[in-house]
Amino acid sequence: MKRLIFLLLVFIIGCSSITSVSEPKESIYTQSPENTIDPYQLADNLEFNEVWAYLMKGEEDRIKGDEPITDLCYFSAKVSGRGQIVGEYAPPDIKFNNKIRYHIVIAVIDNFALMHFVLNPNLPVRKNFINDICKVATKFDGVQIDFESVAASDAAWFFSFLKELRAALDKNKMLSIALPARRTRIADAYDYPSIAAIVDKVIIMAYDQHWSGSSPGPVAGLSWCKEVAEFAKSFIPKEKLIMGLPLYGRAWQDKNFNKSVHYKHVEEMIKTSNIQPHYDPENGAYFEYEEKIKVRVYFTDQRAIVDRLKLYSSMSIENVAFWRIGQGPSGMWQGISTKSL
Template structure:
């Protein structure tokens, strides 16, 4: 039991680093160099994959601005999604990554576009507000030093589905004129949804790559569970292959973990609630400091963690390659079990071109 509690404490200590999916990136504020991660020793007995490394044609990794030091140019990556250009209060392109920071990377680097506000997303997509066309022109201008443009707009209001498709059509046409690879991130689906804002077939027609974010099967406010179970990923891949050409399909995998606690301690309280926990935990040592009552309460909190390591990641990669999918992407560089890089190898050009 003591060893288990020690393990839980170790995992809890790393929560700021590894509890971040795309919705939680502001909580992931710790940075480790690739060399430091390579020397990392696990606090548990890890399962080791068997067999040969997984062979992939394209390996994408998202790199965040300000955390470029977590990238090693020797990682087996073909593409980097540089995260990310945002939209400011007035609907203008903002926070554009500096491509020169990654000048040593030999592969392709893509400008990733995000908008973390549903209201702003509505205003930039609806042509009635006069922002869309100027934004597209600014995106195309900002993409000059990049090899591709990637749209990761995840907060699309339902009424803007048609506007979103029109935006993608216009931006895709502009990207192709500039000879830029155009990709779009989409949420996980296991079946066709009527009136889906992220229609796989429609988006596949407009893009060179469709990046399926096959993670967050369980999320920060759900019940505890895996970030991406193998069985869930299998359903996503099998459905995707029925509506997306395999040469455009990129399966996204998580590097991060999440934790759930049975008690929420950092919150606002009613007076009656404070009294309840004081009584519940026998913490009657209330004192007044500068006329304000305060108390320290020792609470028992159970933390459940689900996370990814090299073994779980390899299992999913092998699932995908067994389906003929040879493109994978990882959210995100810096959050990974460093052992994973030993289990990924890039297909040689000759192998790719074989019929």
């Protein structure tokens, strides 16, 4: 009898083993973290003609030298209030596995008065500024203009400045420009077709869809990126167009406590919160209290990078740029290649 029970148990165990073998296995992506393979690491190879990347001066240690980039934009040459380039600039001493081109970035981000001054064709400062740019360019393969504070009223001066700069630069030096993202044509100083007709390359800064002063939202939402790319493609030749991708994120809090307060409001806060104020002769009266806030962070991970690269690739966009090296996730270069490497 015991022998019969034993044989019956063996038969049941054997059947259950056979059944378990035939059952479908769990997806690899639901396994424990140490065994998980990021599906975005397994994506098809994304190949572009050119891959540009920005490097901030002083952050040279962020580069390994094995990144699949064709062009490195060195950010940035300093422009004085007199419209002069201050300091000496040379390409960073980095050993890359492949030959790349170096571009010095001439940036004026938020100084409309300075732009109005240096772009004025009736002032000698403009010609001197162009000469300074040409001198800085001698050690680089190209120059990139990043003037983000040109008034609409100075548009004609800006376009003629770019023409004059292109004529003054060595013909073997590349002239590129970084332009803000647009989804429609507006009357400002960054008219895509006018500028694309002058320069060699146009980098569209397809980021800051939402910024520090806006409501919370993605730095570069996918559908927004598509609209920006479609608009850029309609005005910029394929060989000149470079779509920029952000590697940074932004954080928003639902309450902002940095504000001026009236004494009446202070009295109400002390009364309702039962706060005990303090006083010292040097700093005056003050008090502290705790407040709960909610913070929302939008950031760029590997998935976001791959999704945007796939989008641009599907739109037959051949060139991309990353702002900036050191801000992105580790391993972000996996699966990216260039035809020239």
